[in-house]
Amino acid sequence: MAIGRLSPEKDLDTALSAARLLLDRRIAFRLALVGSGPNAARLAASVMALGLDSQVALTGPRDDIPAILAIADAYVGPGLTEGLSMAMLEAMAKGLPVIVSDLGEARSFIADGAGILVPPRDPTALADAMARVAGDRELRARLGAAARARVAARGDADRWRQALASLYRAAAEGRPLLEGS
Numbered sequence: 627m628a629i630g631r632l633s634p635e636k637d638l639d640t641a642l643s644a645a646r647l648l649l650d651r652r653i654a655f656r657l658a659l660v661g662s663g664p665n666a667a668r669l670a671a672s673v674m675a676l677g678l679d680s681q682v683a684l685t686g687p688r689d690d691i692p693a694i695l696a697i698a699d700a701y702v703g704p705g706l707t708e709g710l711s712m713a714m715l716e717a718m719a720k721g722l723p724v725i726v727s728d729l730g731e732a733r734s735f736i737a738d739g740a741g742i743l744v745p746p747r748d749p750t751a752l753a754d755a756m757a758r759v760a761g762d763r764e765l766r767a768r769l770g771a772a773a774r775a776r777v778a779a780r781g782d783a784d785r786w787r788q789a790l791a792s793l794y795r796a797a798a799e800g801r802p803l804l805e806g807s
Contacts, residue, residue, distance in 0.1 A: 627657065627658045627659075627660065627694065627695075627698040627700070627701055627702065627717075628641055628657070628658070628659050628660065628661075628701070628702045628703060628704070628713075629660040629661060629691065629694075629701070629713040629716075629717075630660075630661050630703075630705075630711065630713050631661055631662070631663040632659065632661050632662055632663035632664070632665045632666045632669055632684075633663040633664055633665055634664075634665060634706075635705060635706050635707040635708065636663075636665075636703075636704070636705050636706075636708075637704045637705055637706045637727070637746065637747065638659055638665065638669055638704065639669075639672065640704040640746075640747055640748070640749050640752055641657065641659070641702055641704050641752065642669065642672050642673065642676055642678065642682065643676075643749035643752075643753075644704075644749040644750075644752035644753035644756055645657050645676070645678050645681060645682055645753075645756075646676045646677075646678060646749075647749060647750065647753035648681075648753050648756060648757060648760075649677070649678065649681060651753075651757065653756075653757050653760060653761070654760070655681060655756065655760050656681055656682075656683070657678075657681060657682045657683070657702070658682075658683050658685055658694070658698070659682065659683070659684045659685065660685045660686075660687075660688055660691070660694060661685075661686075661687060661688075662686055662687045666684060666686075669684060670684050691716065692716075692720070695716065695717055695720040695722060696720065698717070698722055699722070699723075699759070699760070699766060700722055700723045700724070700725060700756070700759045700760075700766065701713070701714060701717030701718075701722045701723070701724045701725070701726075702724075702725050702726070702752070702756065703724065703725070703726035703727065703732075704726070704727055704744070704746070704747075704752055705726070705727050705729065705746075706727065706729075706746050706747070707729070708729070708730070709727075709729035709730020709731045709732040709733070710730060710731035710732060710735065711726075714726055714732070714735075715735075715777055717773070718735070718740065718741070718773035718774060718776060718777045719773075719774060719777045719778075720774070721770040721771060721773060721774040722770055722773065723741055723742070723759050723765070723766050723769030723770050723773060724736065724740075724741035724742070724769075724773055725741065725742045725744060725752065725755045725756060725759060726741060726742075726743060726744070727743070727744060727745070727746040728743040728744060728745055728746070729746060735776055735777075735780070736776075738772070738776075739768065739769065739772045740769065740772040740773045740775070740776040741769055741772075741773055742755040742758070742759070742769070
């Protein structure tokens with residue numbers, strides 16, 4: 627599952643290319659792309675062109691993310707710019723293994739077995755990681771438990787979400803993002 631804005635910086639094209647590789651390898655999987663954005667129509671067309679319409683669902687925006695996370699086996703974040711996303715933190719807090727691009731702060735959250743880092747724009751590495759997680763229930767459980775513990779040790783996802791929302795409000799209102807600025 628991937629959650630977020632369907633925009634170029636999320637690089638969901640890499641996720642679709644990885645999904646095609648999984649299908650070619652005859653690995654059973656389902657991938658949900660949750661969200662909306664400027665790339666939605668193009669991604670839907672890519673799903674059809676790649677023959678992934680039975681494996682990949684574009685759900686559109688959802689307001690039941692906790693329920694969706696509860697039924698997911700893993701979170702995939704192949705982004706190009708965002709090392710530490712709220713979606714990743716929420717997935718980790720729910721005990722999901724995460725497979726994300728090796729960017730920015732992701733490394734400090736994923737270190738020591740709390741997930742799998744892959745190079746950005748590398749569908750083969752992403753497919754390999756997805757296949758490992760899909761095919762190994764014990765690995766999923768181990769990564770998920772480590773992810774939950776990592777987020778708990780760094781603070782809960784609700785606190786992170788509130789802090790991020792506060793920053794967005796300040797930026798939208800033209801106020802300084804940091805005190806003393």
